[in-house]
Amino acid sequence: MNAYIYLLVALGCFVGELFTMEFSLTCVGLGLLGAALVSWLGGALWLQLVVFITVVLLSWLGVRPLALKHLYGKTKDIKTPADDVLGKPAVVEVAIDPVQGTGRVLVNGESWKATAAKPLAKNTPCVVEKLNGVTLFVKEK
Numbered sequence: 001m002n003a004y005i006y007l008l009v010a011l012g013c014f015v016g017e018l019f020t021m022e023f024s025l026t027c028v029g030l031g032l033l034g035a036a037l038v039s040w041l042g043g044a045l046w047l048q049l050v051v052f053i054t055v056v057l058l059s060w061l062g063v064r065p066l067a068l069k070h071l072y073g074k075t076k077d078i079k080t081p082a083d084d085v086l087g088k089p090a091v092v093e094v095a096i097d098p099v100q101g102t103g104r105v106l107v108n109g110e111s112w113k114a115t116a117a118k119p120l121a122k123n124t125p126c127v128v129e130k131l132n133g134v135t136l137f138v139k140e141k
Contacts, residue, residue, distance in 0.1 A: 103115060
């Protein structure tokens with residue numbers, strides 16, 4: 001095949017990788033670059049195919065795990081703001097009535113919708129026990 005076709009498809013793989021960020025298309029793009037080089041040097045189609053498969057497999061097994069570990073290896077330690085409020089002290093901002101489903105609490109200066117097992121008056125200190133959607137479940141200190 002013509003080397004320029006390989007290069008165009010490889011470019012498409014690299015652009016597509018910008019949208020997926022899983023390094024699969026990058027591995028295919030690297031294989032296509034290898035096949036393009038063999039094609040440009042006048043190698044036979046079977047040799048282009050062998051180089052393509054070899055480069056894809058080597059990059060899939062060698063480069064991809066390192067890239068994923070480098071980019072995504074530290075995400076396990078990141079807490080979302082929702083996870084960060086669990087166990088934190090809170091103060092009732094708007095009286096909590098579990099029957100009517102009303103109530104708000106302040107946690108770290110942020111106002112959250114809240115509910116509790118029993119009604120809580122305004123300014124009651126409490127602790128966040130769990131999160132259900134965007135509603136915090138609190139208990140009195």
